[in-house]
Amino acid sequence: MEIPLKGRADLRIGDIAALMRHARKSASYKPALLKALVRCCGQSDDLHISLNSIGREFTKLYWNQTVVYHLRQAASLSKESMAVKLIRRIAQAYKAHDLARLPAAGRAEIDRQMSRLLTVNVLSAFHASRPPGMPPLFQWEPGQDHVAITPKAHAFLKTQAAALELVANFYWAEFLEGCNRLAPRIVQKVSRDGASRKSLQKYFKILSEESNLQCFYCEALLGEQRAPTVDHVIPWSFLLEDDIWDLVLACARCNSSKSDWLPDRAFIEKLLVRNRDLSRDGISLAIGEPEVERLYEAAISVEWPRSWSP
Numbered sequence: 001m002e003i004p005l006k007g008r009a010d011l012r013i014g015d016i017a018a019l020m021r022h023a024r025k026s027a028s029y030k031p032a033l034l035k036a037l038v039r040c041c042g043q044s045d046d047l048h049i050s051l052n053s054i055g056r057e058f059t060k061l062y063w064n065q066t067v068v069y070h071l072r073q074a075a076s077l078s079k080e081s082m083a084v085k086l087i088r089r090i091a092q093a094y095k096a097h098d099l100a101r102l103p104a105a106g107r108a109e110i111d112r113q114m115s116r117l118l119t120v121n122v123l124s125a126f127h128a129s130r131p132p133g134m135p136p137l138f139q140w141e142p143g144q145d146h147v148a149i150t151p152k153a154h155a156f157l158k159t160q161a162a163a164l165e166l167v168a169n170f171y172w173a174e175f176l177e178g179c180n181r182l183a184p185r186i187v188q189k190v191s192r193d194g195a196s197r198k199s200l201q202k203y204f205k206i207l208s209e210e211s212n213l214q215c216f217y218c219e220a221l222l223g224e225q226r227a228p229t230v231d232h233v234i235p236w237s238f239l240l241e242d243d244i245w246d247l248v249l250a251c252a253r254c255n256s257s258k259s260d261w262l263p264d265r266a267f268i269e270k271l272l273v274r275n276r277d278l279s280r281d282g283i284s285l286a287i288g289e290p291e292v293e294r295l296y297e298a299a300i301s302v303e304w305p306r307s308w309s310p
Contacts, residue, residue: 011156013163015134020171022129027081028073029122030129031172032061037138038164041149041157048146049138055115058083059107060193063099065176067091068237068260069189070304072179082120086113097259123147165191182298185240198242200230207249210277216248217258217267218310226251233271234292235260238299245275245285245292254310262306268296 016034023030036057040049065071066087073081080088087110091097094106102110123140130136137157138147149157157164173187180186207230213222222228231250232239237260239246248271250258272289279285300306 011135011137011153013160013167015131016137016164017167017171018131019127019129019134020167022131023171024129025175025178028172028175029081029083030126031168031175032058032083033118033122033126034137034168035061035165035172037147037149038157038161038168041154042161045154047149047151047154049149050146051115051118052111052145054118054147055113056111058114058118059087059110060099062087063091064192065189067097067099069183070237070260070302071176071183071186071189072302073176074179082117083114086110086117180302182294182301183238184295184298188240197236200242200247203230203242203244203247204228204249206244206283207247210274210281211249213249215251215254216270216274217250217254217263220251222249222251226253228252229255231255231258233263233267234295234299235262235304238304239295243286244278244283245287246271248274257310258308260305261308262296262299262304264307264309265296267309268293 020030020034033054036054037049039057040053044053062073062083065073066084073084090102090106090110094103096102096106099107119142123138124142126138127136135153137153138149140147169187169190173190176183176186176190183189208228211222213228214220215222215226215228216231216233220226228249229252230247231254232242232246233248234246236242272292275285275289275292
């Protein structure tokens with residue numbers, strides 16, 4: 001159904017914030033749709049934005065949150081949104097962790113499914129919490145394969161992109177905090193487009209001196225036969241931090257096998273003992289033992305993949 005244009009003809013950041021604030025808190029589709037529209041307008045001046053283009057942006061937005069950061073988009077797994085279920089199914093079917101490595105067939109399938117999802121109470125529900133006097137951001141009717149926006153709306157989405165993304169990120173993070181109560185750095189996880197990481201090479205010397213060049217997990221000697229790597233015991237994708245209290249030397253085999261899983265609890269006990277050794281050697285740690293244990297329990301509470309052992 002076409003939304004009539006009533007009241008003033010200009011769009012305002014405050015109206016978008018009010019629309020998000022008064023929306024039903026049952027899913028994260030509204031902030032996701034706002035971010036997708038902003039990005040589509042930044043890529044093209046076309047006033048007809050295809051559902052395929054929006055669906056492709058949906059895939060990008062939900063992939064890292066679901067596959068990399070393991071954030072829930074509902075209070076329990078049984079109530080997860082269709083977007084999350086689609087991504088989990090495709091990620092498992094193609095054994096893909098990074099979206100960039102998803103085969104073309106898998107990417108085409110998930111983008112197509114996402115574009116269909118938009119027609120099921122996503123596009124039609126977006127303006128339900130629109131404040132009085134606010135013009136619609138777009139128009140869409142069932143059966144159409146695109147949304148239509150006015151030149152003014154396009155200019156608003158393009159020129160106010162940074163502010164609109166901040167609004168979307170805030171309300172998306174606020175929603176996720178209710179579903180992932182103990183997960184750290186939710187705002188950063190919502191804001192990031194990719195899981196970019198820094199080199200851990202600077203920690204290698206310190207860790208080598210403390211580990212006797214043994215793998216933290218399987219305790220094999222490290223060298224030519226077992227290439228040494230630096231690993232996060234509690235996964236980086238949960239913490240988004242590179243602090244030495246969480247870093248250990250591991251053989252490449254264990255590092256690859258563990259991936260972003262939580263290790264068995266015995267390795268947390270072993271990490272605490274290792275951290276005491278670091279402290280005795282005068283190395284300052286940014287966290288105490290109770291905090292390490294709480295972070296491990298927090299990851300378990302949000303159903304992070306766990307109990308890995310070599």
